[in-house]
Amino acid sequence: xxxxxxxxxxxxxxxxxxxxxxxxxxxxxxxxxxxxxxxxxxxxxxxxxxxxxxxxxxxxxxxxxxxxxxxxxxxxxxxxxxxxxxxxxxxxxxxxxxxxxxxxxxxx
Amino acid sequence: xxxxxxxxxxxxxxxxxxxxxxxxxxxxxxxxxxxxxxxxxxxxxxxxxxxxxxxxxxxxxxxxxxxxxxxxxxxxxxxxxxxxxxxxxxxxxxxxxxxxxxxxxxxxxxxxxxxxxxxxx
Numbered sequence: 001x002x003x004x005x006x007x008x009x010x011x012x013x014x015x016x017x018x019x020x021x022x023x024x025x026x027x028x029x030x031x032x033x034x035x036x037x038x039x040x041x042x043x044x045x046x047x048x049x050x051x052x053x054x055x056x057x058x059x060x061x062x063x064x065x066x067x068x069x070x071x072x073x074x075x076x077x078x079x080x081x082x083x084x085x086x087x088x089x090x091x092x093x094x095x096x097x098x099x100x101x102x103x104x105x106x107x108x
Numbered sequence: 109x110x111x112x113x114x115x116x117x118x119x120x121x122x123x124x125x126x127x128x129x130x131x132x133x134x135x136x137x138x139x140x141x142x143x144x145x146x147x148x149x150x151x152x153x154x155x156x157x158x159x160x161x162x163x164x165x166x167x168x169x170x171x172x173x174x175x176x177x178x179x180x181x182x183x184x185x186x187x188x189x190x191x192x193x194x195x196x197x198x199x200x201x202x203x204x205x206x207x208x209x210x211x212x213x214x215x216x217x218x219x220x221x222x223x224x225x226x227x228x229x
Contacts, residue, residue: 001170034215036153043203043219044145044153050213087153091214095158095167097143102152 002026002090006100012108019075021103023088028068032092035064035073038102039084047086048073083107110134110218112204117223124194124227130187130204130220138162138182141207143216144189146200146225156202157189172198194227201225 003026013019023033031051036044046055048064051071061076075082088100116128130142144156157178158167166178177190187204201224205216 032213036216038153043221044216045219046215046217049210049215053213055217085152089153089155089215094160094165095143096169097155097158097216099145099153099155 001096002029002092002098004088004090004098004100006088006103008103009101010104010106012106013078014108015078015080017078019078019082019105021073021086021088023066023071023073023100025069025071025090025092029090029092031067032090033064033066033071034089034091035062036087036089036099037082037084038087044087078105110206112206112218112220114202114204114220114223117202117225119226119228120194121229122195122227125190125192126194126225128189128191128202128204128223128225130189132185132187132204132206135206135218137180137185141209141214142178142180142187143205143207144178144187145203145205145216145219146198147203147222148197148200151200154200158207159187191225194225196227199225199227 005024033051035048038044052064085102085104111133113131159178175193179188201222203222204220206218208217
């Protein structure tokens with residue numbers, strides 16, 4: 001199975017900061033990489049699919065990049081509503097869609 | 109509006125069985141692959157199981173293979189997860205999620221609110 005390693009596991013940040021979260025796959029997954037945001041007690045919400053395609057309604061301060069094994073989620077100018085946990089997910093092939101361990105953004 | 113509503117969770121003793129359901133509405137259910145994803149208390153997301161749109165293809169995480177069975181009834185717009193031989197480590201919130209495809213890319217675009225399963229004596 002493809003393993004996803006996400007870092008950091010947590011990040012203490014302030015409103016207005018630029019945030020970068022990385023995700024590494026154990027083998028090449030082309031651009032089959034998705035990013036989700038989850039707030040406490042809520043279901044995850046997809047932000048980015050195919051490594052870099054912003055989902056409808058997601059603010060443009062979110063962006064994704066990467067291909068092969070290394071991927072990045074960037075949030076420019078963090079807003080109060082962005083404090084949440086972020087997960088990467090590989091969707092290479094059919095099924096066995098592993099997630100990264102998550103990155104929790106906390107208020108500094 | 110796409111809507112997924114899970115049900116069937118609860119408190120169950122180790123070794124017991126439980127059947128989760130996910131009622132779908134707002135889209136053509138029979139055309140969508142579906143998945144179950146779980147989240148243990150305070151932990152991250154874990155993909156559990158997949159079923160193709162017409163149901164012949166299924167897959168499971170190693171942690172549940174042989175104990176859980178995914179199925180669907182397209183006539184009833186419903187997804188199921190039969191969970192047998194439950195263990196304490198199966199304690200989690202279980203989400204059903206629709207898989208959306210565009211070209212060669214796919215992702216989980218819609219999720220239910222989750223149903224909580226607690227395995228404890």
